[in-house]
Amino acid sequence: MTSTIDKLQAILRRDLLTAVRHRSGFVVTLVGVFLELAAFYFLSRAIGPGFRPGGVEYFPFLLVGTGLYTFFVMSAQAFLSSVQEAQQTGTLEVLMTTSTAPSELIILSSISAFARNLVNLAIYVFAGVAVFRASIQANFFSCALVLVFSLAIALALGIAAATLQVAFQKGSSVLWLLSSGLWLLSGTMFPTQSLPRPLEYVSRMVPFSYAIDGMRRALLEGQSPAAMSGTLAMLAAFALVLLPLALIALSLSLRRARQNGTLSYY
Amino acid sequence: MDAVVFQSVSKTFRHRPALFNWLGRERGGETIALKDVSFSAAPAEVLALLGPNGSGKTTTLKLISTMLLPDAGSVRVAGCDTRGDSGLVRRRVGIAIATERSFFPRLSARENLDFFAALDEVSRRERRERIAEVLSETGLEEQSDTLVMKFSSGMFQRLGIARALVKRPAVLLLDEPTRSMDAATTAHFWTTIRALAKQKTTILIATHNFAEATAVADRLLLLHHGELLADRRVLEHENADELRSFYFRMTGEIDEAALRI
Numbered sequence: 001m002t003s004t005i006d007k008l009q010a011i012l013r014r015d016l017l018t019a020v021r022h023r024s025g026f027v028v029t030l031v032g033v034f035l036e037l038a039a040f041y042f043l044s045r046a047i048g049p050g051f052r053p054g055g056v057e058y059f060p061f062l063l064v065g066t067g068l069y070t071f072f073v074m075s076a077q078a079f080l081s082s083v084q085e086a087q088q089t090g091t092l093e094v095l096m097t098t099s100t101a102p103s104e105l106i107i108l109s110s111i112s113a114f115a116r117n118l119v120n121l122a123i124y125v126f127a128g129v130a131v132f133r134a135s136i137q138a139n140f141f142s143c144a145l146v147l148v149f150s151l152a153i154a155l156a157l158g159i160a161a162a163t164l165q166v167a168f169q170k171g172s173s174v175l176w177l178l179s180s181g182l183w184l185l186s187g188t189m190f191p192t193q194s195l196p197r198p199l200e201y202v203s204r205m206v207p208f209s210y211a212i213d214g215m216r217r218a219l220l221e222g223q224s225p226a227a228m229s230g231t232l233a234m235l236a237a238f239a240l241v242l243l244p245l246a247l248i249a250l251s252l253s254l255r256r257a258r259q260n261g262t263l264s265y266y
Numbered sequence: 267m268d269a270v271v272f273q274s275v276s277k278t279f280r281h282r283p284a285l286f287n288w289l290g291r292e293r294g295g296e297t298i299a300l301k302d303v304s305f306s307a308a309p310a311e312v313l314a315l316l317g318p319n320g321s322g323k324t325t326t327l328k329l330i331s332t333m334l335l336p337d338a339g340s341v342r343v344a345g346c347d348t349r350g351d352s353g354l355v356r357r358r359v360g361i362a363i364a365t366e367r368s369f370f371p372r373l374s375a376r377e378n379l380d381f382f383a384a385l386d387e388v389s390r391r392e393r394r395e396r397i398a399e400v401l402s403e404t405g406l407e408e409q410s411d412t413l414v415m416k417f418s419s420g421m422f423q424r425l426g427i428a429r430a431l432v433k434r435p436a437v438l439l440l441d442e443p444t445r446s447m448d449a450a451t452t453a454h455f456w457t458t459i460r461a462l463a464k465q466k467t468t469i470l471i472a473t474h475n476f477a478e479a480t481a482v483a484d485r486l487l488l489l490h491h492g493e494l495l496a497d498r499r500v501l502e503h504e505n506a507d508e509l510r511s512f513y514f515r516m517t518g519e520i521d522e523a524a525l526r527i
Contacts, residue, residue: 003387010384014370014377021372021413090368097331098385099357099433105385259335261279261328 007100008108015112033124034131040066041132053191056220060135063128064216065188071121072154072208073179078113079158080171087165093264102254103247110158114151125219135220142218142225149235150211156242159250167253169265182208207238267345269437269468270307270330275300275339277325277492299325301492302339307470307485309436312463314483314500315472316513321489323472324363327439330470331361343437357387360435362426362443371415375406375425378414379432386433400428403458405451419446427455431462438462440471444478456481476506476513490517 019026044059051058083106086092096102128134157178165171185192185199186208192200203209214231217223225232257263277300300322307313315323328334329341332352340347346354369378379397388396401407404424409417414425423446430438444452459482463469473479479486480500486509488496495516501508514521 006390007384007387010381014373014381017377018370018372090363091370093328093333093363094361094368094382094429095385097333097356097359097361098382099353099387100385101353255335258333259337261277261325261334263333 004104004108007104008111011108011112012115015116019116029120030123033120033127036066037063037124037128037132054216056216057135059132060128060220061216062189063125063132063134064219065186065212067121067124067128068150068212068215069182069186069188069208070124071117072150072157072182072211073175074120075110075114075117075154076158076161076175076179078117079110080161080165080175082109082113083162083165084171087169087264090264096254096258096263103251106159106162106250107155107247110155110162113158114154118151137222138219139222139224142223142228143215145225145232146211146214146218146235149232149239150208150215152239152243153207153211153235156239156246159243159246163246163250163253166250166257166263169262182206185209187212207235207242210234210238268306268342269309269311269344270470271340271342272303272305272326272329273340273342275303275329275336275341277322277329277334277337298492300329300336300489303489303492303494304339305487305494305497307437307468309468310463310466311485312459312469312471312483313485313487314479315470315487315489316474316476316479317489318517318519320491322492323489324441325492326487326489327361327363327441327470327472330355330437331359331439332356333361357433358436359439360430360433360437361439361441362423362430363441367422369414369422369425369429372413374411374413375401375417375421375428376410378425379428382429383432388433396432396434400431403431404428405454420448420451423447424451424455436467438467438469440469442473442475443471444473444475452478476509480504480506480509488513488516 040062041059044057044062047058049057053061083092086095095105098105100108129136161171161175164174182188185195185203185206187203192203192209195203210231214228214235217228217231254263276298279297279299281295281297297320303322303326315326317323325334329336329348330343332348332355335349340349342348343355343358346358348355370381373381376397379400380393383393383397398407401410404427406421406424406428409421414422417425423443427440427443430440444455447455456478459469459471463484469482471478471482483500485499486496487494496512510521
């Protein structure tokens with residue numbers, strides 16, 4: 001346990017040092033957050049106050065939807081990029097020869113990628129509330145529960161992207177396809193009830209639609225965990241199924257890459 | 267118990283061309299990297315792997331390090347199989363491969379070593395001391411706090427060796443370790459290798475440098491087209507020229523440098 005914490009600290013320190021030494025990176029991210037929020041704010045004003053999906057104002061609806069969607073996709077993307085970069089520089093092969101098991105290494109690395117994007121999500125929501133006056137009515141315990149399950153699901157997505165990268169060197173293409181599909185089906189910008197019936201059914205199989213819906217209910221309507229138990233149960237079920245599946249797939253793809261000698265192919 | 271045992275190991279790389287191969291001319295088929303190779307290395311022994319490009323030297327090192335798995339046969343390190351006990355093998359093996367850029371560019375040499383040492387489960391208490399030690403052994407003390415993106419090829423190479431040493435491996439694998447080193451650093455490095463062997467480290471060096479092989483190795487393995495052509499001790503007072511002629515005689519290749527003389 002001590003050694004795992006030590007490794008996590010080493011990975012977080014590596015990523016933090018790399019981030020701060022890209023001096024302009026943090027400022028660019030902050031400016032990007034404000035520009036994006038401004039665009040959504042003015043979009044909601046253009047649509048007008050009459051449009052209240054699920055009974056909430058449109059700007060807070062967008063704030064939660066786009067914030068969580070960006071968190072999911074950017075986390076998976078950040079994680080995937082670190083795997084691609086490690087393949088290109090040859091670091092991946094060396095990392096796989098350390099005393100740390102590959103699956104442990106990948107999970108610890110992904111925690112770092114997700115932590116960074118979690119901070120970005122917090123800044124995004126805070127700026128939306130503080131600067132653009134989005135009205136929230138948070139039940140923080142419900143928010144935390146949704147976030148924990150969402151993290152587990154996002155982790156599974158990140159690991160799946162890394163698996164595809166190791167197996168087929170095509171993680172980016174698959175992630176792009178997935179993120180486009182999620183944009184459509186997860187209720188990021190509009191309620192999934194607006195979709196044609198067959199697509200609405202498909203959206204019910206997308207875990208992110210439950211995460212976004214759950215976060216809206218917890219953050220914007222202040223619902224208690226009991227009131228949203230169905231959504232939480234679905235999120236827990238997705239997390240319990242997807243995370244082990246992603247880990248098994250990753251383990252198999254790493255073994256296959258070691259057998260075929262394709263670990264550093266990109 | 268032998269430190270490394272290669273038993274009838276074969277390894278083939280299969281190349282499957284792209285889906286629309288008529289757009290280009292990618293070659294399919296397979297490359298036989300190793301063919302039924304067997305050898306062993308005793309504790310504290312230094313083995314030089316010689317052979318032309320593509321003879322299977324790097325593949326041999328990668329198989330010992332668990333980067334690759336054998337298609338047939340078995341590879342054992344201190345009795346642990348690389349296929350079944352890869353975790354135990356990785357704890358015992360340190361590898362410095364020829365890829366120069368396998369570091370995090372915006373970290374300093376010391377920070378890179380600290381990161382890899384943490385993953386190699388070197389305790390926080392010991393890390394500082396060990397990192398200082400390997401930086402000194404590889405002559406990188408002055409550059410220890412420089413970001414590695416500013417490093418030259420030779421510095422990268424030395425840092426790769428420092429990384430392999432920081433976990434104090436029982437088996438050290440080095441792929442062309444002195445390729446980009448200057449003469450003084452090379453001489454210092456050879457002394458370090460002999461000192462490590464005295465401390466019971468088994469060392470396998472893949473090299474094209476005959477002087478290096480005679481200076482540091484106890485035994486030679488000569489690979490050619492994936493086959494082990496020779497496995498013999500380095501003779502007492504054998505020099506680089508003698509080894510060079512042995513090499514060309516065994517591989518059947520033409521020594522153009524000798525023809526010019």
